[in-house]
Amino acid sequence: MNQDINIKTLQKNCFRQSKVPGVFLLQMRVPGGYVSAEMLEIVKHISETWGDGNFHFGTRQTFDVCGIKYQDVPAVNEYLEKYIKSVEEDVCGVDMDLIAGEKVGWNPKAGYPTIGARNITACIGNYHCVCGNVNTFELARKIEGIIFPSHYHIKINISGCPNDCNKAHLCDFGIIxxxxxxxxxxxxxxxxxCARTCEKGSTRVLTLNEETGKIEKDTCCCVGCGECARVCPASAWTRKEEKYYRVIIGGRTGRQTPRTGKMFLNWASEDVVLSVLKNWQNFSAWVMNYKPEYLHGGHLIDRAGYKKFKEIMLEGVKLNPECLVAEDIYWHETEYRSNFNVKPLSLHHTAGPQDKK
Amino acid sequence: MSYRLTQNEADAVFAELLKKFDIYAPHRHVCAGRYSDDDIVKYDKVESLSDVEYKKKSDYPMKEVISPIQQALFYFTEDEYRESKVSSRPILIFARPCDINAQKIQARIYAGNGGFTDSYYERMKDRVKYILMDCEGGDDNCFCVSMHTNKTDNYSLAVKFHEDGSLFVKVKDQDFDNYFQEIKEIEFEPEFVNKNELKVTVPVIKDHETLNKLKAHPMWNEFNSRCISCGACTIACSTCTCFTTKDIIYGDNPEVGERRRIESSCQVDGYTTVAGGISYRKTAGEKMRFKMLHKFHDYKERFVDSDMCVGCGRCTARCPQFISITTTLDKMSKAIEEIEKGEV
Structure with a gap:
């Protein structure tokens, strides 16, 4: 079959190439992995009309519809208008006319404008879970408009509690x-x-003082899981009404140097998390010499170095008094190939604005 | 005499009452619940009517005002000691019939049981007068009607909160007449709940042989895997009175300190531990059996006229394992039936 298809353009449109020429998979964003069940009707219609009749839960909590033929892409995009407007504009308040903050103008009949910033994933959080400390999908919805639409790549995972079921430790910007x-x-x-529960399932920071009959706490090592409040029969432990977040950066999977992320912020307020994320576009643009290319967010931190990342990400951010920031980060990577980073200088990547040569 | 007070009038009367009384009421603590973003309602000293949570039944019982979870009994220095002091100000408590009736049960245990009067309980109880709160049927854990604790005449004032902020008040205790002198009288009588969704029949254990067979019945084994023995049920109980004492030493001088009383629970480890380290009831099933028989047999055996339960349902509501006290009572009835038929 003779087909001339620009797969890069389709990819930006959130259609992913398949093994079969001319057949694509549509990735529909579901910010926070939470959406009204009536949206399933839309997924069903797309799948049964243009796809293979099935859908797959994408690993980033997208609705993935397989088997869409290239010639049907315009029709699918036109039909997607309802879904994108409902999920992105109505629910998340996203301004679809902006790309990375710049006025570009969105054609609502043309589907998704960018794929760069990936779907924000979340566990169900305190909307349902007895362990959750925050409403994860409401946070995801607030973040959506900050990072999307944008060609700059970032993977954000939100977990409602330090049990981190949603793997904030394995993405660019994990929020717990x-x-x-x-x-x-x-x-x-x-x-x-509480002390027995903390010992069994958390960081052993609580001890029952037999002399006083009261609990002593090693505050510095408390991960803020809230299990003590969950098990206390008398409400002697309670959560503060204010919500706090831990931010884990630079985690990733991949073929080269997979690694668990490291703590960037602890006890950050929601305002702080949101204002830090507002600097992500600036940071990415700076690292890539103001030309967005397909490069995972974690690699950008590597190229710039943590201290430059910290400098740009904290620009103009007013930290809440409780908030702690990592002075430095020492990564621990799996090097599939030993001394992976040792190579000829000519193979080194650049970061930051490059002078014209 | 009864009145309908506007919000401003009610606030003014409340402010006047505050001059004389310490006022306690159910109070909502936002996000302080067991799970994130859940609130908790417990009794607190309140400073205004708006502090009173009148819609939701409190998660913790009113007894906490009179017999707090923790209190200092006396302070000691070498060979001297002195009793802890309490304020002499009288206390007004906003309470529902279940909580008011629970005090009859608590008083029996604290004041007079075994020929001993607990002065720490007595000195609090003597200061208390009640403001009866209207209870519109409670929630789906309530079974006060089955326990005959749905009504009371032990109150000084009765109030009903209206959505528009106004307050219906009946003044039963003439000591309070002068707070309402400027206000026009109306007809208002407090209404009592006369039906709960939940109905319970407390089983009758007719003789000692049945009791012994019930103790040995396999029904209690279920709790070995279900109950986690956390004690949330007894802390939430309106009637439970168990406490332990502890001598707290101040700093590094063992001659100075206080004797403290702390609420205890038959469900938690250590409750039956005696010298030598032996415990009498080790399994969750044994502890649950003790609690149920204590409340629904032993107490009545001693004091005749009631069980040690007012049907507030807080134990069921607070149980993190969803163990229902009423379902457990039904299981007891079924076990007794089996015993009486000679099946076990």
Whole structure:
């Protein structure tokens, strides 16, 4: 079959190439992995009309419809208008006319304008989960308009608690809901259940002092999971009303140097997380000499170095008083090939604005 | 005499009452629940009517005002000691019939049981007068009607909160007449719940032989895998009175400190531990059996006229494992039936 298809253009349009020439997979964004069930009707219609009748849950919580033929892409895009407007504009308040903050203008009949910033994933969070500390998909919806539409790549995973079921440790910018705990000794019956629970399932920061019958806490090592409040029979432990977040950066999978992310911020307020993320476009643009190319967010941090990342990401951010920032980060990577980073200088990547030569 | 107070009038009366009384009421603590973003309602000293959570039944019982989870009994220095002091100001408590009736049960245990009067309980109880809160049927865990605790006449004022901020008040205790002198009288009588969704029949254990067979019945084994023995049920209980004492030493001088009383629970480890380290009830099933028989047999055996339960349903509501006290009572009835038929 003679087909002339610009797969790069289709990719930016969120259609992914398949093994079969001319057949594509559509990735529909689901910010925070949470959407009204009526959206399934749209997925069903696309799949049954233009796809192979099935759909796959994308690994980043997208609705992936397989088997879409190249010639049907315009029709699918036109039909997607309803979904994109509902999910992106109505639910997340995204301005679809902006790309990375610049006025470009969106043709609502032409589908997704960018694929760079990936779908924000989230666990169900405190909307449902007994362990969750924050409403994860509401946060995802607030972030969506900051990072999308944009050609700059970033993967954001949100977990409602430090159990990190949604793997904030394995993406560019992982966000974990943490609870600052308050202890009310006058309500404590000294049963020690919190201490046993912390020992068994968390960081062993609580001890029952047999002399006083009260709990002592090693505050510096508390991960803010909130398990003590969950198990206390007398509400002697409670969460503060304010919500806090831990930000883990630079985690990734991949063929070269997979690694677990490291802590960038701890006890950051929602405002801080959002204002830090507003600097992501600037940071990416700076690293790539103001030319967006397909490069994973974590690699951008490597190219710039953590200290440059920190400098740009914290620009204009007013940190809440509780917020702690990593002074430095020491990565621990899996080097599939030993001394992976040792190579001729000519193979080194550049970062930042390059002078014309 | 009864009145309908506008919000401003109600606030003014409340402010006047505050001059004389310490006022306690159910109060909503935002996001302080067991799970994130859930609130908790517990009794607190309140400063204004808007502090009173009148819609939701409190998660923790009113008893906390009178017998707090923790209190200092006395302070010691070498061979001297002195009792802890409490304010002499009288106390007003916003309470529902279940919580008010629970005090009859608590008083029996604290004041007079075994020929001993607990002065720490007594000195609090003597300061208390009640403001009866209207209860529109409670929630789906309530079974006060089955326990005959849905009504009370032990109150000084009765109030009903209206959505528009106004307040219906009945003044039963003439000591309070002068707070309402400027206000026009109306007809208002507090209404009591006379039907709950949940109905329970407390089983009758007719003799000692049945009791012993019930103790040995396999029904209790279920709790070994279900109940986590956290004690949330007893902390939430309106009637439970168990406490332990602990001598707290201040700093590094063992001659100075206080004796403290802390609420205890028959469900938690250590409750039956005696000298030598032996525990009498080790399994969750044994602890649950003790609690159920204590509440629905032993208490009545001793005090005759009621069980040790007012049907507030807080134990069921607070149980993280969804163990229902009413379903457990039904299981007891079924076990007794089996015993009486000679099946077990």
């Amino acid at each position: 809901g943490v609870a600052e705990m308050e202890y009310h000794p006058d309500r404590c019956i000294g049963c020690g259940l």
